[in-house]
Amino acid sequence: MQDTFRHKGLRKKLVEELQAKGIHQPAVLKAMLAVPRHLFVDKTFEHLAYKDIALRIDANQTISQPYTVAYQTELLAVESGMKVLEIGTGSGYQAAILHAMEASVYTVERHAILHQKASKQFVFLGYEAIQSYHQDGFEGLANEAPFDRIIVTAAAPEIPKALVAQLKNKGRMVVPVNKSKTSQHMLLIQKEGDKTLMVEGADFVFVPMLKGIESETGTALKRLNK
Ligand code: SAH
Numbered sequence: 320m321q322d323t324f325r326h327k328g329l330r331k332k333l334v335e336e337l338q339a340k341g342i343h344q345p346a347v348l349k350a351m352l353a354v355p356r357h358l359f360v361d362k363t364f365e366h367l368a369y370k371d372i373a374l375r376i377d378a379n380q381t382i383s384q385p386y387t388v389a390y391q392t393e394l395l396a397v398e399s400g401m402k403v404l405e406i407g408t409g410s411g412y413q414a415a416i417l418h419a420m421e422a423s424v425y426t427v428e429r430h431a432i433l434h435q436k437a438s439k440q441f442v443f444l445g446y447e448a449i450q451s452y453h454q455d456g457f458e459g460l461a462n463e464a465p466f467d468r469i470i471v472t473a474a475a476p477e478i479p480k481a482l483v484a485q486l487k488n489k490g491r492m493v494v495p496v497n498k499s500k501t502s503q504h505m506l507l508i509q510k511e512g513d514k515t516l517m518v519e520g521a522d523f524v525f526v527p528m529l530k531g532i533e534s535e536t537g538t539a540l541k542r543l544n545k
Contacts, residue, residue, distance in 0.1 A: 320357065320358060320362070320365070322355040322357075322358070326355060326357055326368075326369070329368075329369035330351070330352055330355070330356070330369055331352065332369065333351070333356075333369045333370075333371065333385055334348050334351050334352050336371055337351065337371070337385060337386060337389050340371075340386055342386070342389040342390065342393060343393075344392075344393045344396075346397070346420050347389055347392045347393050347416075347420070348389075349419075350392070350416045350417075350419035350420050351385065351388070351389060351416065353419050354412065354415045354416055354419050355444075356368045356369065356382075356385065356412055357369070358440065358443075358444065359382055359410040359411055359412040359415070359440065360374050360376070360382055360410065361374075361375075361376065371384055371385050371386050372384055373387070376409055376410050376433065377430070377432050377433055377436065378430040378432055378433055378533065378535075379526075380409050380430065380433060380526050381409070381526055382409055382410040382412050383409075383412075383413065383472060383525070387523055388412065388413050388416060390505070390520070390521070390523075391413075391470055391472070391493050391505065392413075392416055392417070392420070392470075394491075394493045394505065394507045394520060395468050395470055395491060395493050396468075396491060397417060397420045397422050397468055398422075398467075399420070399421035399422070400421060400422070400423065401422045401423065401467040401468055402422070402423045402425070402463075402465075402466050402467050402468075403417050403422040403423065403424050403425070403466060403467065403468040403469070403470065404425045404426070404427070404459065404460055404463070404464075404466045404468070404469045404470070404482075404485070405417065405424065405425070405426040405427070405469075405470050405471075405472060406426075406427050406456030406459075406469070406470070406471040406472065406473065406479075406482070406528070407427070407428065407456060407471065407472035407473040407528070408426040408427065408428035408433060408434060408437045408451055409428065409433055409437070409472065410433070410436075410437060410440075411426070411436075411437030411438075411440050411441060411449075411451075413426075413470070413472055414426040414437070414441070414446075414449050414451070415441070415444070415446055415449070417470075418446050418448065418449050422468070423448070424448070424449045424450065425449075425450045425451075425452070425460055425463055425466070426449060426450070426451045426452070427451075427452045427453075427454050427455075427456040427459075427460060428451065428452070428453060428454075428456075429453075429454070429455055429456065429529065429531065429532045429533055430532075430533045430535075431453055431532070431533060431534045431535060431536065432535065432536060434451060434452070434453040435453075437451060438451045450463075453532060453534075454532065455530060455531055455532055456471070456473075456479075456482075456528065457479050457481060457482075457528070457530055458481050459479070459481045459482045459484075459485040460485070461481075461485065464484075464485035465485055465486060465487040465490065466485055466486060466487060466490060467487055467490050467491075468490060468491050468492070468493075469482050469485065469486055469490070469491075469492040469493075469494075470492070470493050470494075471492070471493070471494040471495065471528065472495075472525065473495075473525055473526055473527060473528035473529075474495050474496070474497055474503045474524075474525035474526065474527050474528055475494050475495065475496050475497070475503075475528045476496075476497055476528070477496060477497075478492075478494060478496060478506065478508065479494070479528075482494075483508065483510065483515060486508075486510045487510070488510055488511070488512060489509070489510065489511070490509070490510050491507065491508065491509050491510075492506075492507075492508040492509075492510075493505065493506070493507055493508075494506050494508065495523050495525045498522060501524065502522050502523065502524050503522065503523050503524065503525055504519050504520065504521070504522050504523075505519070505520035505521055505522075505523060506518070506519060506520070507519075507520060
């Protein structure tokens with residue numbers, strides 16, 4: 320699959336839609352205009368890639384809705400050269416957006432199949448600078464810490480303590496935390512010495528953040544899903 324003029328046109332429309340919904344940071348809009356979202360979804364969903372909706376990916380997970388990606392990325396306030404950790408690689412799209420904003424990106428996924436697919440896609444698209452790991456995101460990435468920014472893209476039961484510990488002083492973390500059984504509120508956490516400041520954002524719906532890793536391959540997964 321390629322990135323054609325038609326795709327670029329659809330992307331422009333999507334970005335205009337996001338602007339109308341309140342997304343305004345130029346760096347975020349520029350990245351969303353640049354990254355070919357249709358190359359992060361299954362071929363069968365290609366025609367839906369530039370609709371503002373979440374789509375199913377492997378392992379019963381989802382690629383977040385573009386508005387959600389833009390909202391989280393704006394709250395994160397990423398600047399060029401920052402070291403950013405993402406928990407929940409999924410399709411790899413959010414990591415690609417952070418890469419397009421010139422961040423130094425580390426991303427962690429618990430499902431082997433998603434980790435493998437996203438890693439391949441990063442190389443295919445020339446985003447090989449993105450470092451991806453098949454690990455449990457609850458533990459963060461101690462060897463690479465501290466980070467300027469941490470973004471969690473799955474619903475956390477509570478603020479993951481290990482992640483707060485891996486933030487730099489004045490660093491920011493954006494994490495959707497369970498509000499009810501079916502929805503999360505977005506939290507923006509800023510580290511100030513021993514303290515953390517917290518601001519609550521809008522409500523969203525994410526797939527759950529789960530402990531441990533899954534090592535199944537594509538074929539084994541199909542079996543499991545039957
Ligand atoms: N950022 C992704 C969104 C994927 S959905 C994208 O742009 O496509 C959230 C992802 O978080 C899922 O792939 C899920 O498997 C992953 N996840 C859930 N719990 C996790 C954990 N403890 N560690 C790492 N990844 C996790």
